[in-house]
Amino acid sequence: MDIFDSEWLVSMLTKSSATPQGRMLSLFDVLNDWLKAPKISALDAQTQPNIKADQALVSFITTQAKACGAANPAMLAEHIVLIARSAAQQVANHPESNDLIHAKEVANALILAQTQRNWLSAINTPPAKAFIYGIAASTFLIVISVSIWLPELIKETRPAIAQTEAATVTANAMNKNITASDAAKMYTKYEQMRNGTCQFPEALQIPDKDKAIYLENVVGGKLPNNLDDLAVATTYLEKVRCNFTPMLMANSK
Protein backbone atom coordinates (compact mmCIF):
# COMPACT_ATOMS: atom_id res chain seq x y z
CA MET A 1 0.00 0.00 0.00
CA ASP A 2 1.23 3.47 -0.80
CA ILE A 3 0.27 5.78 2.03
CA PHE A 4 0.41 8.81 -0.28
CA ASP A 5 -2.41 7.36 -2.36
CA SER A 6 -4.70 6.60 0.59
CA GLU A 7 -7.99 8.24 1.51
CA TRP A 8 -7.04 7.73 5.14
CA LEU A 9 -4.19 10.25 4.84
CA VAL A 10 -6.46 12.95 3.40
CA SER A 11 -9.11 12.29 6.07
CA MET A 12 -6.45 12.57 8.80
CA LEU A 13 -5.24 15.88 7.37
CA THR A 14 -8.78 17.22 7.04
CA LYS A 15 -9.37 16.98 10.79
CA SER A 16 -5.81 17.77 11.85
CA SER A 17 -6.02 21.56 12.18
CA ALA A 18 -8.36 24.53 12.04
CA THR A 19 -6.16 26.42 9.55
CA PRO A 20 -5.12 25.64 5.98
CA GLN A 21 -1.43 26.05 6.88
CA GLY A 22 -1.88 23.68 9.78
CA ARG A 23 -3.56 21.08 7.57
CA MET A 24 -0.72 21.29 5.03
CA LEU A 25 2.00 21.00 7.66
CA SER A 26 0.22 18.16 9.44
CA LEU A 27 1.14 15.97 6.48
CA PHE A 28 4.62 15.63 7.94
CA ASP A 29 3.41 14.84 11.47
CA VAL A 30 0.88 12.27 10.29
CA LEU A 31 3.48 10.55 8.10
CA ASN A 32 6.05 10.59 10.90
CA ASP A 33 3.59 9.07 13.39
CA TRP A 34 2.46 6.48 10.84
CA LEU A 35 5.99 5.44 9.90
CA LYS A 36 7.13 5.22 13.51
CA ALA A 37 4.07 3.31 14.72
CA PRO A 38 4.63 -0.33 15.77
CA LYS A 39 4.35 -3.00 13.05
CA ILE A 40 4.42 -0.47 10.24
CA SER A 41 7.74 -1.03 8.62
CA ALA A 42 8.07 0.99 5.48
CA LEU A 43 6.64 2.63 2.46
CA ASP A 44 6.34 0.38 -0.53
CA ALA A 45 10.02 0.28 -1.41
CA GLN A 46 9.29 -0.29 -5.06
CA THR A 47 7.00 2.68 -5.32
CA GLN A 48 8.50 5.41 -7.44
CA PRO A 49 7.77 9.02 -6.55
CA ASN A 50 4.93 9.78 -8.89
CA ILE A 51 2.94 12.91 -8.33
CA LYS A 52 0.12 11.58 -10.54
CA ALA A 53 -0.44 8.71 -8.09
CA ASP A 54 -0.79 11.23 -5.26
CA GLN A 55 -3.52 13.17 -7.06
CA ALA A 56 -6.06 13.17 -4.20
CA LEU A 57 -3.42 14.36 -1.76
CA VAL A 58 -2.07 17.01 -4.15
CA SER A 59 -5.61 18.20 -4.79
CA PHE A 60 -6.29 18.46 -1.04
CA ILE A 61 -3.06 20.40 -0.42
CA THR A 62 -3.80 22.66 -3.42
CA THR A 63 -7.15 23.57 -1.83
CA GLN A 64 -5.41 24.44 1.44
CA ALA A 65 -2.75 26.45 -0.42
CA LYS A 66 -5.47 28.45 -2.18
CA ALA A 67 -7.18 29.10 1.16
CA CYS A 68 -4.04 30.63 2.64
CA GLY A 69 -3.43 32.84 -0.40
CA ALA A 70 -0.46 31.08 -2.00
CA ALA A 71 0.79 32.69 -5.20
CA ASN A 72 0.88 29.37 -7.07
CA PRO A 73 -1.19 26.84 -5.08
CA ALA A 74 -0.84 23.86 -7.45
CA MET A 75 2.92 24.17 -7.61
CA LEU A 76 3.21 24.65 -3.84
CA ALA A 77 1.15 21.50 -3.30
CA GLU A 78 3.26 19.43 -5.69
CA HIS A 79 6.47 20.66 -4.13
CA ILE A 80 5.26 19.91 -0.58
CA VAL A 81 4.16 16.39 -1.56
CA LEU A 82 7.47 15.70 -3.32
CA ILE A 83 9.41 16.82 -0.25
CA ALA A 84 7.16 14.79 2.04
CA ARG A 85 7.59 11.68 -0.11
CA SER A 86 11.35 12.04 -0.20
CA ALA A 87 11.61 12.56 3.56
CA ALA A 88 9.15 9.73 4.28
CA GLN A 89 11.20 7.35 2.15
CA GLN A 90 14.26 8.24 4.19
CA VAL A 91 12.43 7.66 7.48
CA ALA A 92 11.07 4.36 6.14
CA ASN A 93 14.60 3.22 5.33
CA HIS A 94 16.20 4.74 8.41
CA PRO A 95 13.60 4.97 11.23
CA GLU A 96 15.99 6.88 13.48
CA SER A 97 16.18 9.82 11.05
CA ASN A 98 14.28 13.06 11.65
CA ASP A 99 13.90 13.96 7.98
CA LEU A 100 10.14 14.47 8.20
CA ILE A 101 10.54 16.91 11.09
CA HIS A 102 13.08 18.95 9.13
CA ALA A 103 11.02 18.61 5.96
CA LYS A 104 8.10 20.20 7.82
CA GLU A 105 10.23 23.29 8.40
CA VAL A 106 11.11 23.34 4.70
CA ALA A 107 7.40 23.19 3.83
CA ASN A 108 6.74 26.00 6.29
CA ALA A 109 9.38 28.14 4.56
CA LEU A 110 7.84 27.33 1.17
CA ILE A 111 4.39 28.38 2.41
CA LEU A 112 5.90 31.62 3.72
CA ALA A 113 7.70 32.18 0.41
CA GLN A 114 4.37 31.97 -1.42
CA THR A 115 2.24 33.91 1.06
CA GLN A 116 4.64 36.36 2.72
CA ARG A 117 4.05 39.13 0.21
CA ASN A 118 0.39 39.46 1.21
CA TRP A 119 1.20 39.85 4.90
CA LEU A 120 4.16 42.12 4.24
CA SER A 121 2.17 44.41 2.01
CA ALA A 122 -0.43 44.81 4.75
CA ILE A 123 2.22 46.14 7.12
CA ASN A 124 4.97 47.56 4.99
CA THR A 125 3.12 49.27 2.18
CA PRO A 126 5.48 52.04 1.08
CA PRO A 127 3.90 55.50 1.40
CA ALA A 128 2.78 57.06 -1.85
CA LYS A 129 4.66 60.10 -3.14
CA ALA A 130 1.53 62.27 -2.70
CA PHE A 131 1.46 61.27 0.98
CA ILE A 132 5.12 62.24 1.43
CA TYR A 133 4.56 65.58 -0.33
CA GLY A 134 1.51 66.16 1.91
CA ILE A 135 3.57 65.59 5.05
CA ALA A 136 6.26 67.98 3.76
CA ALA A 137 3.68 70.68 2.98
CA SER A 138 2.01 70.28 6.40
CA THR A 139 5.37 70.58 8.18
CA PHE A 140 6.14 73.74 6.25
CA LEU A 141 2.78 75.31 7.19
CA ILE A 142 3.23 74.40 10.86
CA VAL A 143 6.66 76.07 10.93
CA ILE A 144 5.23 79.25 9.35
CA SER A 145 2.25 79.28 11.76
CA VAL A 146 4.46 78.82 14.82
CA SER A 147 6.74 81.66 13.75
CA ILE A 148 3.71 83.98 13.45
CA TRP A 149 1.91 82.97 16.64
CA LEU A 150 4.83 82.28 18.96
CA PRO A 151 5.30 85.94 20.09
CA GLU A 152 1.58 86.11 20.97
CA LEU A 153 1.78 82.88 22.93
CA ILE A 154 4.76 84.14 24.97
CA LYS A 155 2.65 87.09 26.15
CA GLU A 156 0.20 84.72 27.85
CA THR A 157 0.19 84.81 31.71
CA ARG A 158 1.06 81.85 33.94
CA PRO A 159 -2.60 81.29 34.98
CA ALA A 160 -3.41 80.98 31.31
CA ILE A 161 -0.63 78.44 30.89
CA ALA A 162 -1.94 76.54 33.89
CA GLN A 163 -5.38 76.57 32.33
CA THR A 164 -3.94 75.31 29.07
CA GLU A 165 -2.11 72.50 30.87
CA ALA A 166 -5.27 71.51 32.69
CA ALA A 167 -7.18 71.54 29.44
CA THR A 168 -4.53 69.37 27.80
CA VAL A 169 -4.73 66.82 30.59
CA THR A 170 -8.52 66.76 30.27
CA ALA A 171 -8.29 66.41 26.52
CA ASN A 172 -5.78 63.59 26.82
CA ALA A 173 -7.99 61.82 29.30
CA MET A 174 -10.90 62.10 26.87
CA ASN A 175 -9.02 61.12 23.73
CA LYS A 176 -6.95 58.46 25.50
CA ASN A 177 -4.32 58.71 22.82
CA ILE A 178 -1.82 55.88 22.76
CA THR A 179 1.78 56.67 23.51
CA ALA A 180 4.91 55.94 21.52
CA SER A 181 5.62 53.14 23.96
CA ASP A 182 2.21 51.57 23.25
CA ALA A 183 2.82 51.92 19.54
CA ALA A 184 6.26 50.36 19.83
CA LYS A 185 4.80 47.37 21.70
CA MET A 186 2.14 46.90 19.05
CA TYR A 187 4.65 47.15 16.21
CA THR A 188 6.83 44.60 17.99
CA LYS A 189 3.88 42.21 18.09
CA TYR A 190 3.08 42.82 14.43
CA GLU A 191 6.73 42.18 13.56
CA GLN A 192 6.73 38.96 15.56
CA MET A 193 3.56 37.83 13.81
CA ARG A 194 5.06 38.63 10.44
CA ASN A 195 7.95 36.29 11.19
CA GLY A 196 5.77 33.33 12.08
CA THR A 197 2.94 31.25 10.74
CA CYS A 198 -0.03 32.54 12.69
CA GLN A 199 -3.41 31.12 13.46
CA PHE A 200 -5.96 33.89 14.06
CA PRO A 201 -9.16 33.40 16.09
CA GLU A 202 -12.22 32.94 13.83
CA ALA A 203 -13.85 36.34 13.23
CA LEU A 204 -17.29 34.75 13.61
CA GLN A 205 -16.56 33.95 17.24
CA ILE A 206 -15.79 37.58 18.08
CA PRO A 207 -18.55 39.87 19.47
CA ASP A 208 -19.85 42.39 16.92
CA LYS A 209 -18.68 45.36 18.99
CA ASP A 210 -15.08 44.16 18.77
CA LYS A 211 -15.15 42.76 15.25
CA ALA A 212 -14.09 45.97 13.46
CA ILE A 213 -11.18 46.49 15.87
CA TYR A 214 -10.13 42.86 15.50
CA LEU A 215 -10.17 42.94 11.71
CA GLU A 216 -8.48 46.34 11.42
CA ASN A 217 -5.95 46.25 14.23
CA VAL A 218 -5.17 42.55 14.65
CA VAL A 219 -5.67 40.93 11.24
CA GLY A 220 -4.93 44.12 9.27
CA GLY A 221 -1.93 45.12 11.36
CA LYS A 222 -3.04 48.76 11.74
CA LEU A 223 -2.20 50.67 14.91
CA PRO A 224 -5.29 51.43 17.09
CA ASN A 225 -6.35 55.09 17.46
CA ASN A 226 -6.95 55.17 21.20
CA LEU A 227 -6.36 53.30 24.43
CA ASP A 228 -9.78 51.62 24.45
CA ASP A 229 -9.21 50.12 21.02
CA LEU A 230 -5.67 49.22 22.04
CA ALA A 231 -6.94 47.25 25.03
CA VAL A 232 -9.41 45.33 22.85
CA ALA A 233 -6.81 44.71 20.13
CA THR A 234 -4.24 43.53 22.69
CA THR A 235 -6.74 41.01 24.09
CA TYR A 236 -7.22 39.45 20.66
CA LEU A 237 -3.55 39.73 19.74
CA GLU A 238 -2.79 37.52 22.70
CA LYS A 239 -5.14 34.90 21.29
CA VAL A 240 -3.21 34.71 18.00
CA ARG A 241 -1.15 31.54 18.03
CA CYS A 242 2.05 31.73 16.03
CA ASN A 243 4.49 29.04 15.14
CA PHE A 244 8.03 30.39 15.40
CA THR A 245 10.88 28.10 14.59
CA PRO A 246 14.38 29.46 15.19
CA MET A 247 15.19 29.44 11.49
CA LEU A 248 12.19 31.56 10.65
CA MET A 249 12.87 34.43 12.96
CA ALA A 250 14.47 37.73 12.12
CA ASN A 251 15.71 38.83 8.70
CA SER A 252 13.37 36.48 6.87
CA LYS A 253 12.44 38.98 4.22
Add this chain to the structure above:
Amino acid sequence: MSTLREKILTTATNLFQTQGINSTGVDTIVAVAGTTKMTLYKHFHSKEELILEVLKQGHQDFQSWLSDKLTSTKKPSDKLQKLFVFIEEWVTSPDFIGMGFIKASAEFPNEASPVHQLSSEQSRQFRQYISNLASDAGIKQADILALQLSLLFEGAVQAEQMQRGSGAMKYAKKAAKILIDGALTP
Protein backbone atom coordinates in the same frame (compact mmCIF):
# COMPACT_ATOMS: atom_id res chain seq x y z
CA MET B 1 38.44 9.53 -23.39
CA SER B 2 37.76 8.18 -26.89
CA THR B 3 35.40 10.22 -29.04
CA LEU B 4 33.07 7.28 -29.53
CA ARG B 5 32.86 6.57 -25.80
CA GLU B 6 32.13 10.24 -25.22
CA LYS B 7 29.43 10.22 -27.87
CA ILE B 8 27.74 7.16 -26.34
CA LEU B 9 27.85 8.82 -22.91
CA THR B 10 26.36 12.08 -24.22
CA THR B 11 23.64 10.26 -26.13
CA ALA B 12 22.76 8.07 -23.16
CA THR B 13 22.68 11.11 -20.86
CA ASN B 14 20.17 12.90 -23.09
CA LEU B 15 18.00 9.82 -23.65
CA PHE B 16 17.95 8.86 -19.95
CA GLN B 17 16.82 12.33 -18.97
CA THR B 18 14.26 12.83 -21.72
CA GLN B 19 12.81 9.31 -22.01
CA GLY B 20 13.66 7.78 -18.67
CA ILE B 21 16.46 5.39 -17.74
CA ASN B 22 14.42 2.20 -17.64
CA SER B 23 12.52 3.13 -20.80
CA THR B 24 15.66 3.62 -22.86
CA GLY B 25 17.02 0.42 -24.35
CA VAL B 26 20.58 -0.20 -25.52
CA ASP B 27 19.24 -0.53 -29.09
CA THR B 28 17.95 3.04 -28.98
CA ILE B 29 21.23 4.36 -27.59
CA VAL B 30 23.37 2.75 -30.30
CA ALA B 31 20.93 3.82 -33.01
CA VAL B 32 20.94 7.47 -31.92
CA ALA B 33 24.71 7.47 -31.29
CA GLY B 34 25.29 5.92 -34.71
CA THR B 35 27.30 2.98 -33.42
CA THR B 36 26.86 -0.73 -32.73
CA LYS B 37 26.07 -2.80 -29.64
CA MET B 38 29.50 -4.36 -29.90
CA THR B 39 31.18 -0.97 -29.65
CA LEU B 40 28.95 0.06 -26.75
CA TYR B 41 29.75 -3.12 -24.82
CA LYS B 42 33.44 -2.65 -25.59
CA HIS B 43 33.37 0.60 -23.62
CA PHE B 44 30.67 -0.32 -21.10
CA HIS B 45 30.24 -3.93 -20.06
CA SER B 46 26.55 -3.61 -19.31
CA LYS B 47 23.70 -1.10 -19.41
CA GLU B 48 24.08 -0.76 -15.65
CA GLU B 49 27.71 0.26 -16.05
CA LEU B 50 26.68 2.80 -18.67
CA ILE B 51 24.06 4.23 -16.28
CA LEU B 52 26.67 4.48 -13.51
CA GLU B 53 29.11 6.26 -15.84
CA VAL B 54 26.40 8.70 -16.96
CA LEU B 55 25.63 9.46 -13.32
CA LYS B 56 29.30 9.96 -12.40
CA GLN B 57 29.96 12.24 -15.36
CA GLY B 58 26.79 14.29 -14.78
CA HIS B 59 27.50 14.76 -11.09
CA GLN B 60 31.10 15.74 -11.71
CA ASP B 61 30.02 18.30 -14.33
CA PHE B 62 27.40 19.75 -11.98
CA GLN B 63 29.77 20.04 -9.02
CA SER B 64 32.51 21.64 -11.16
CA TRP B 65 30.05 24.11 -12.69
CA LEU B 66 28.68 25.09 -9.27
CA SER B 67 32.14 25.47 -7.73
CA ASP B 68 33.27 27.66 -10.64
CA LYS B 69 30.18 29.84 -10.29
CA LEU B 70 30.78 30.33 -6.57
CA THR B 71 34.51 31.06 -6.94
CA SER B 72 33.96 34.79 -7.44
CA THR B 73 31.91 35.04 -4.22
CA LYS B 74 34.23 35.39 -1.24
CA LYS B 75 31.98 35.71 1.82
CA PRO B 76 30.82 32.22 2.96
CA SER B 77 27.28 33.35 3.86
CA ASP B 78 26.94 34.96 0.42
CA LYS B 79 28.03 31.69 -1.20
CA LEU B 80 25.22 29.95 0.60
CA GLN B 81 22.71 32.56 -0.50
CA LYS B 82 23.95 32.51 -4.10
CA LEU B 83 23.77 28.74 -4.34
CA PHE B 84 20.07 28.80 -5.15
CA VAL B 85 20.44 31.84 -7.41
CA PHE B 86 22.84 29.88 -9.64
CA ILE B 87 20.79 26.70 -9.41
CA GLU B 88 17.70 28.63 -10.51
CA GLU B 89 19.66 29.98 -13.50
CA TRP B 90 20.68 26.45 -14.40
CA VAL B 91 17.23 24.89 -13.93
CA THR B 92 15.49 27.58 -15.98
CA SER B 93 18.03 27.51 -18.83
CA PRO B 94 16.89 25.89 -22.11
CA ASP B 95 19.68 23.28 -21.77
CA PHE B 96 18.33 21.89 -18.51
CA ILE B 97 17.25 18.28 -18.92
CA GLY B 98 17.17 17.23 -15.29
CA MET B 99 19.43 16.05 -12.56
CA GLY B 100 20.91 12.59 -13.00
CA PHE B 101 20.98 11.38 -9.41
CA ILE B 102 17.45 12.62 -8.68
CA LYS B 103 16.01 10.84 -11.69
CA ALA B 104 18.03 7.68 -11.03
CA SER B 105 16.99 7.59 -7.40
CA ALA B 106 13.34 7.78 -8.46
CA GLU B 107 13.68 5.08 -11.11
CA PHE B 108 15.73 2.74 -8.92
CA PRO B 109 14.11 2.90 -5.46
CA ASN B 110 15.48 -0.47 -4.37
CA GLU B 111 18.34 0.18 -1.95
CA ALA B 112 20.23 -2.91 -3.13
CA SER B 113 20.57 -1.54 -6.65
CA PRO B 114 24.05 -0.12 -7.47
CA VAL B 115 22.33 2.71 -9.37
CA HIS B 116 20.30 3.59 -6.27
CA GLN B 117 23.41 3.37 -4.12
CA LEU B 118 25.38 5.72 -6.38
CA SER B 119 22.53 8.23 -6.66
CA SER B 120 22.14 8.19 -2.85
CA GLU B 121 25.87 8.75 -2.48
CA GLN B 122 25.76 11.70 -4.89
CA SER B 123 22.80 13.16 -3.02
CA ARG B 124 24.80 12.78 0.20
CA GLN B 125 27.84 14.45 -1.40
CA PHE B 126 25.73 17.40 -2.50
CA ARG B 127 24.29 17.71 1.00
CA GLN B 128 27.82 17.59 2.42
CA TYR B 129 28.87 20.34 0.01
CA ILE B 130 26.05 22.56 1.32
CA SER B 131 26.92 21.59 4.89
CA ASN B 132 30.52 22.71 4.35
CA LEU B 133 29.34 26.05 2.97
CA ALA B 134 27.03 26.44 5.98
CA SER B 135 29.83 25.59 8.41
CA ASP B 136 32.11 28.14 6.73
CA ALA B 137 29.33 30.70 7.16
CA GLY B 138 29.37 30.03 10.92
CA ILE B 139 26.07 28.16 11.08
CA LYS B 140 26.07 25.83 14.07
CA GLN B 141 23.49 23.34 12.82
CA ALA B 142 25.03 23.14 9.37
CA ASP B 143 23.97 19.53 8.78
CA ILE B 144 20.32 20.28 9.49
CA LEU B 145 20.32 23.31 7.19
CA ALA B 146 22.05 21.22 4.51
CA LEU B 147 19.39 18.53 4.81
CA GLN B 148 16.62 21.12 4.54
CA LEU B 149 18.19 22.87 1.54
CA SER B 150 18.82 19.60 -0.27
CA LEU B 151 15.21 18.48 0.30
CA LEU B 152 14.10 21.84 -1.07
CA PHE B 153 16.45 21.62 -4.05
CA GLU B 154 15.64 18.02 -4.97
CA GLY B 155 11.89 18.65 -4.68
CA ALA B 156 12.12 21.71 -6.93
CA VAL B 157 14.22 19.87 -9.53
CA GLN B 158 11.72 16.98 -9.52
CA ALA B 159 8.85 19.45 -10.00
CA GLU B 160 10.75 21.10 -12.84
CA GLN B 161 11.56 17.72 -14.42
CA MET B 162 7.86 16.88 -14.42
CA GLN B 163 6.80 20.26 -15.79
CA ARG B 164 9.22 22.63 -17.46
CA GLY B 165 8.70 26.25 -16.41
CA SER B 166 6.83 25.22 -13.26
CA GLY B 167 8.44 28.07 -11.30
CA ALA B 168 9.22 25.67 -8.45
CA MET B 169 12.82 26.85 -8.21
CA LYS B 170 11.76 30.50 -7.94
CA TYR B 171 9.89 29.79 -4.70
CA ALA B 172 12.50 27.28 -3.56
CA LYS B 173 15.02 30.13 -3.80
CA LYS B 174 12.81 32.35 -1.61
CA ALA B 175 12.25 29.55 0.88
CA ALA B 176 16.00 28.86 0.92
CA LYS B 177 16.64 32.49 1.83
CA ILE B 178 14.16 32.22 4.71
CA LEU B 179 15.86 29.05 5.96
CA ILE B 180 19.39 30.46 5.57
CA ASP B 181 18.54 33.79 7.20
CA GLY B 182 16.94 31.91 10.09
CA ALA B 183 19.98 29.70 10.53
CA LEU B 184 22.34 32.69 10.40
CA THR B 185 20.41 34.46 13.16
CA PRO B 186 22.10 33.76 16.51
